[in-house]
Amino acid sequence: MSSNPAIFRAAAVRPLVSPAVLQRFDIAGPRYTSYPTADRFVDAFGAADYAQALRQRRSAGAHALSLSLYVHIPFCESLCYYCACNKIVTRHHDRARQYLDGLTREAQLQAAQLGRGALVSQLHLGGGTPTFLCDAELDRLMDVLRNAFTFMPDREQSIEIDPRTVDAERLAHLAELGFNRLSFGVQDFDPDVQQAVHRMQPAAQVFELMAAARALRFASINVDLILGLPLQTAVSFDRTLERIQELRPDRVALYAYAHLPDRFKPQRRIDVNDLPAPAVRMQMLSRAIDALTAAGYVYIGMDHFALPDDTLAVAKRQGRLHRNFQGYSTQPDCDLVALGMSAIGRIGATYSQNARTLAEYYDHLNQGRLPVVRGLALTRDDLIRRSVIMALMCQGRVDFEAMSMAHLFDFRDYFAPEFAALGPLVAQGLVNLTDHDIEVTSTGWYFVRAVAMVFDRYLQADRNRGRFSRIV
Template structure:
């Protein structure tokens, strides 16, 4: 295997040339390939089978869809409401789902990873957060030393709340920021001060959180190099362990809240690229290393260490130091992964609640992966995490003899990327170059059989651009 690069080379001309629309590969095959004929009975069978493995730990996810204010850029499954009376009945439903899943597993399995996302998980009161954590402990054995993370809205969280979350067992925190400039905040309906953000991060440090991440978005309305540079300075001053730098994808036809954004306020593609370059240079100067797929971390952060040691993984929540664990997701729209199965819950509260009231698992759709899917999932995972892939080694792990013939079409599709300098090839060993790392999604797309299947192309979904 060729050694992976240790730096990032920002080349705007290359990015403009290969900035196509494509999946983010939080899963492979991607969620738009899930099928409606995957039903609750299929999930139940997968749970019974998984319950026989009591040695391997699980990853858990809970989706809290509520948030008090609507951020116009958001594409998440959320329910804006100021009515906090809605969260109690929702937790009743989540508890029914946990109870049903645990009964099918037939054992109180161990878990070493937990994430609460949303919406806004801190929409829950302290008492409700305690209740959700208590029910999680009742049905699963959370192990000491695991990764237990929560998404935080600093506008609604004070020092006492952070201390309570730490007492519940959370040790990692993702803090939503997006941008600190007042004009940008007004344009996206998210008003948040540097001071309240700093207070939350300092409280996390004081309460023993092992890692704090800040989320930023470039390409938002009214952003320009001057105000975004100021935001970057403020973020660097806060010194989070990680920074997630996402590209804003303006898809108002898919995400209704984005229709409230004036498209005339959005940076042009060239200006957006300037913002990205600005962020990369400033974060590099501050000592952050590029992990991949929008993520940066300090060199001593566990993600950076895991990548150096070839132990980095990806799941639906992003990069992780945990092995490729099976994931059980609870709540509306949650996506689970069990072996070769993906399962997505009902996307509306009404459908989710109705299924549980009928004693059923709230399955909306899913997918059972074939052997080719499993191998290509492995290939894309290694590209995203290691920026390197040995196709011969991949083939051997999956019982395939002739990798050269099997991947002939994929290698052919890679040739223009190789000629452009995005990757280097030594036989069947591939290495993403420093200038290709920002475009690793484009490289991964060449191994996506579903993207290149003739019938699939006729029904190709619309993805956001990779940059």
């Protein structure tokens, strides 16, 4: 599809969401890939607690229910200055061999507790850079997973890709391994911005890979963009959006850059004076929302857009949208087994996280222990609030009677303080509040995190939100 600059000029004239409204909600808050959020995990929850959760799932007969599987590949060949992921920058590819040994042991330990052959309906490889692994190593990884789990024929199988690490031949190999969804990390097409964040990749390379992926008939292709990077301007980001219109991916993830150099050391290499001012960032976001919508994309929620026929957009229309640690998903709300350094999983009413360093990860495995070092067993209040927050984040509506019946409580009485806190959001047109339900408005969808935050008990007790990204 050819570029239509008129669409992008229109974005500056008739913004779908005005910069003024965006500025009003330029606050920090959780992304709610879980509730409670990962910063609430405790060291008191360890490997023994996680193993018990796996055994309980098995004894409860949940073996017949499918689960999601996440594998974290931490290695990257080069450092991207904006990155906040848990990664290891190295050009020593022999380190992957030892890591695969560790993943093999962990998969075996998981299967011993969970039961070998548990059904998997969704697999996601994240990082780091999963394509740091060569074809033979990816073959070995898939053999390990197939030996421990049973993959359903219609599974969703996705992988994150650094375009600099693959070519058409590698994409074909991924297809042979069963991957049907790809996510390309683009971030920005502007060469100056790329140089400022130490991630140079020619636009032509991305276009060639997209053409190859289309020819291989991958079911869905996502492109990640980041807004708020150094040297970005409203005009330069308009040009990136024009290229996205030409590229026409099935999905676009438009993340807001969170500059937290005290937490993430690579960000200390970014000159804070090169970051766009808040007013400019709000202008960029407003124009991006309007431009993507005008180009035919459906706003899914938070920072995700999809073409109308993509399964994510279909799931939203049909009220089947779900959310897990990888973001929005079409998969039913199910348990998530996570493998690898720092990986986060969910089994029943528990969350767990693996050791965050390779040395600690390997040490646990060498001693025959699951590498879980922290997590959380959810309380009844956690489960109630998780249901409400996920209903808001995914369906944009909470039915009081249905929620009350599901958890055996009086919704309006239980959440009396939260109803009072919703008042300003109602006045600002973000939610509609009736005697029967809460419904997020079309404008409110762009600020759904702010709506969900009202029901976050931990956040209300702790106003230190500096550890979170901006909600817009």
